[in-house]
Amino acid sequence: MTTPSSNTLVKLTGVRKSYFSGKVETPVLHGIDFTMQPGDFVAIMGQSGSGKSTLMNILGCLDTPTSGEHQLDGHTVNKLSRAELAGLRNRTLGFVFQSFNLLKRMSVLDNVALPLLYANVPRAKARERARAQLAKVGLTDYANRQPNQLSGGQQQRVAIARALVADPPLILADEPTGNLDTRTSTDIMNALTELNRDRGQSIILVTHEPDIAAYAKRLVRLKDGLVLYDGPVREGLAQLQRDTQDNAAQETAQGAPA
Amino acid sequence: MKFTQIWAESFRAMLANPMRTMLTMLGIIIGIASVVLMLAVGDGIKAFINKQLAVLGSNLVLVQADSRKAVGARLKTGTVQTMTLDDAAAINRLPSVSGAAPMLTTFSQISFGNDNTNNQVQGTTPVAFRIRNLRLAKGIALSDEDVATAARVAVLGKKVAEQLFYKADPINQRIRIDNQSFQVIGVLDNEGQSFDAGDIGEVVMVPISTARVTLVRTPTPRSVQYIIAQSKTTEGLNEMVADISDLIRDRHRIRADDQDDFRVVNFGEFAKSGEAIATGLSIALGFVGAISLVVGGIGIMNIMLVSVTERTREIGIRMAIGARPADVLWQFLIEAVSICLVSGIIGITLSAALAAAITSTGKFDLTIGVKAVMIATIFSCAIGVFFGFYPARRASKLQPVECLRHE
Numbered sequence: 012m013t014t015p016s017s018n019t020l021v022k023l024t025g026v027r028k029s030y031f032s033g034k035v036e037t038p039v040l041h042g043i044d045f046t047m048q049p050g051d052f053v054a055i056m057g058q059s060g061s062g063k064s065t066l067m068n069i070l071g072c073l074d075t076p077t078s079g080e081h082q083l084d085g086h087t088v089n090k091l092s093r094a095e096l097a098g099l100r101n102r103t104l105g106f107v108f109q110s111f112n113l114l115k116r117m118s119v120l121d122n123v124a125l126p127l128l129y130a131n132v133p134r135a136k137a138r139e140r141a142r143a144q145l146a147k148v149g150l151t152d153y154a155n156r157q158p159n160q161l162s163g164g165q166q167q168r169v170a171i172a173r174a175l176v177a178d179p180p181l182i183l184a185d186e187p188t189g190n191l192d193t194r195t196s197t198d199i200m201n202a203l204t205e206l207n208r209d210r211g212q213s214i215i216l217v218t219h220e221p222d223i224a225a226y227a228k229r230l231v232r233l234k235d236g237l238v239l240y241d242g243p244v245r246e247g248l249a250q251l252q253r254d255t256q257d258n259a260a261q262e263t264a265q266g267a268p269a
Numbered sequence: 270m271k272f273t274q275i276w277a278e279s280f281r282a283m284l285a286n287p288m289r290t291m292l293t294m295l296g297i298i299i300g301i302a303s304v305v306l307m308l309a310v311g312d313g314i315k316a317f318i319n320k321q322l323a324v325l326g327s328n329l330v331l332v333q334a335d336s337r338k339a340v341g342a343r344l345k346t347g348t349v350q351t352m353t354l355d356d357a358a359a360i361n362r363l364p365s366v367s368g369a370a371p372m373l374t375t376f377s378q379i380s381f382g383n384d385n386t387n388n389q390v391q392g393t394t395p396v397a398f399r400i401r402n403l404r405l406a407k408g409i410a411l412s413d414e415d416v417a418t419a420a421r422v423a424v425l426g427k428k429v430a431e432q433l434f435y436k437a438d439p440i441n442q443r444i445r446i447d448n449q450s451f452q453v454i455g456v457l458d459n460e461g462q463s464f465d466a467g468d469i470g471e472v473v474m475v476p477i478s479t480a481r482v483t484l485v486r487t488p489t490p491r492s493v494q495y496i497i498a499q500s501k502t503t504e505g506l507n508e509m510v511a512d513i514s515d516l517i518r519d520r521h522r523i524r525a526d527d528q529d530d531f532r533v534v535n536f537g538e539f540a541k542s543g544e545a546i547a548t549g550l551s552i553a554l555g556f557v558g559a560i561s562l563v564v565g566g567i568g569i570m571n572i573m574l575v576s577v578t579e580r581t582r583e584i585g586i587r588m589a590i591g592a593r594p595a596d597v598l599w600q601f602l603i604e605a606v607s608i609c610l611v612s613g614i615i616g617i618t619l620s621a622a623l624a625a626a627i628t629s630t631g632k633f634d635l636t637i638g639v640k641a642v643m644i645a646t647i648f649s650c651a652i653g654v655f656f657g658f659y660p661a662r663r664a665s666k667l668q669p670v671e672c673l674r675h676e
């Protein structure tokens with residue numbers, strides 16, 4: 012039971028997370044179980060404050076659960092030191108953030124090459140691989156620009172290139188299209204979908220928009236720190252739609268007498 | 270991450286905010302420049318003191334009678350033994366001695382025409398010119414023949430010549446010393462304090478034999494007031510003092526259990542204490558410079574702390590993509606050290622330029638020594654490590670999530 016099948020990429024068992032301000036405990040995740048096989052494409056949805064980002068931070072080894080076990084790529088994350096965690100993130104994870112999080116004052120190319128430098132790849136080699144990765148997201152011409160000279164969509168593509176450059180088994184994307192318009196969001200989602208389809212790239216994505224979640228294979232819905240739904244994306248979205256309609260109906264019913 | 274990469278990153282960070290980097294560096298630049306300059310000033314003072322001492326000849330001792338110590342049988346006989354010409358000649362023959370000159374001095378009125386002045390007159394031999402490093406601005410020095418014939422000739426100190434003759438040429442002019450006529454044969458070029466006669470520029474030198482017959486009354490026809498002797502080497506100075514003591518004790522027939530009736534004043538010791546003063550001064554000045562360095566270092570720490578706070582998000586991003594705590598620590602530490610090193614180089618260059626400017630005025634010689642440069646470099650690195658460590662460690666201890674939440 013304790014050892015995950017060699018195939019399992021991520022396994023969360025009874026993960027709880029509370030934030031503490033002084034002695035006041037604010038529980039956010041109330042026991043999450045989650046398993047993911049390589050090649051899966053998971054969308055996480057839920058209302059604002061339901062704990063999506065909190066969960067993503069734990070999945071990304073950026074934060075530690077208050078209790079519960081976290082397995083990633085065969086490692087028990089809870090047991091690793093800070094330095095080991097850094098290595099694990101470097102090898103196993105690629106991050107795409109809502110606010111892009113590119114490093115200013117550094118060229119686009121150097122941004123993309125950075126994960127390789129932390130993996131001790133020689134600079135010339137790292138830049139070469141970064142250039143190839145930039146070509147894949149269609150930004151070869153922008154290699155020597157500064158990030159702030161690029162549009163939001165372009166910056167997010169740079170971030171995707173950076174997430175992919177070290178060839179990590181898992182991409183974590185917290186609202187990657189949150190700051191982008193519909194056209195650009197579609198581009199980004201097409202790029203991610205292609206990666207998943209053509210290379211079997213595992214992806215976990217957080218979004219508020221059903222249209223975006225529809226690109227995924229599997230949907231996880233969170234509500235108040237608990238998993239409300241975990242299954243195929245089509246059924247999940249249908250259920251979500253029903254729930255929203257029910258809510259709307261309830262609100263109208265409540266609002267009618269007034 | 271590789272070290273060279275971390276260096277590159279640090280330099281990038283420095284260049285990213287050039288104004289702030291410059292202001293930070295300014296503190297260290299001033300600190301390093303002042304340390305280097307202060308050390309140079311210290312060395313300059315040391316050199317200046319040594320030069321002053323060298324003007325008057327180095328490795329010199331003065332031997333004089335010390336009647337206070339002359340006790341016992343010899344006092345009872347009533348003979349107070351003084352130094353004599355023969356003592357001087359005997360000292361001169363010692364293998365450790367490069368030269369010894371007997372001296373008879375007095376204070377006399379020197380006049381030329383209607384001008385007169387009171388000065389010290391030293392009766393001596395040509396050896397004195399050599400061992401005291403006396404050079405002539407004009408004319409010639411005293412000769413052995415002058416001494417042998419008690420010639421009425423005089424060599425004037427520079428200032429005496431100016432006082433009596435203004436711009437005119439004193440050579441071959443006749444002056445009066447205590448109303449005795451002397452012919453001026455030379456004028457000294459030296460300036461500065463001598464150990465036995467004040468300013469060497471205010472001294473008049475005559476043959477010792479002439480002084481004895483015209484100016485100074487002596488207890489015996491061969492006695493002298495004191496003898497100056499020079500050792501062949503600096504290292505041999507103490508040995509020479511011992512040789513002279515043994516010789517004079519022997520010549521004065523002092524029994525083994527009796528005290529000396531003379532004393533040997535070692536001017537090497539004075540030189541040493543001069544050097545000690547200069548060293549003390551160097552240390553004091555270096556300390557002043559070091560204080561400004563510490564102030565500069567605190568400036569660095571301040572800026573690095575601001576920089577860590579400002580770049581918290583960057584640290585979070587770096588950690589997310591694989592920076593280990595050690596990588597973050599090194600990045601900030603190297604940044605601090607780089608700032609200090611570059612500042613150090615600029616500071617050294619600046620102080621070298623200043624030193625060159627000061628030296629070119631000709632008033633004071635300032636040379637930036639290798640030692641000062643090395644001290645400054647090591648110091649600036651140490652400042653960087655010392656004041657950079659705390660902010661760097663703080664950055665490395667940050668949690669990735671918290672960093673990423675930081676605006």
Ligand SMILES: Nc1ncnc2c1ncn2[C@@H]1O[C@H](COP(=O)(O)OP(=O)(O)OP(=O)(O)O)[C@@H](O)[C@H]1O
Binds near residue numbers: 060063064065066
């Ligand atoms: N550092 C923190 N300290 C205290 N409470 C926090 C902290 N971060 C998040 N929370 C709380 O935890 C809950 C879940 O936050 P989380 O950011 O995970 O929500 P989310 O699902 O990502 O919301 P959104 O859709 O708005 O991004 C919220 O109630 C939030 O106020």
Ligand SMILES: [Mg+2]
Binds near residue numbers: 063064065
């Ligand atoms: Mg969120």
